[in-house]
Amino acid sequence: MMISHFLLMVVFALIVSVFFSLLWRRERGAQLRLFFQLFLGMVLGGLALAWLMYPFPQGPPAPIP
């Protein structure tokens, strides 16, 4: 099965963002605001973290037990 790391990150961020915006806010406008803050924070934060880690060496692949 082909797995896109980026797509999975986006889906994960989507689920968590919708969940917390529904849990923590009651008004539609506030829910949307929080959703975008969380979603963009997670996706862009993840990309920024990946970019910062890019220069680090990858090392050998983990052994499969």
Add this chain to the structure above:
Amino acid sequence: MAESEIPVAAGPNLGIPTAIAAAVIAWLIPGGGHLYLKRWQRGVAFFVLIAVSVFLGLKLEGHLYRPVPGEPLATLGTIGQAGVGTVYGVLRFVTHYEGDLRGPGFEYGTAFLLTAGLMNLLLVFDAWDIAVGKKD
């Protein structure tokens, strides 16, 4: 965070027995506590979100934690995933699901399964708060 952004609007206090029932139902069935308290839209939305998370976790062959003597992290993982209630029980004791360490999505799947359990634990507390009138 500004205090005005925190949802402090309280509903009626429905009593401790109702709160206990809502919390137990919320734990057993994701979103069930909210449905029991007549928060229909939220209940359905939470059910769908957790169901999707569990589905992806299983599709990616994520790990289903169980307590292992001498491994406290496994116990923590078990508590987190058991938060999803009936689903965890069915997966562990009925279907004997474990996940596949060699699966390409193993780590991601584990994260989705853990997240589903932790989200449902938050829903248990949320259902309790609604029932005792701390939230609407």
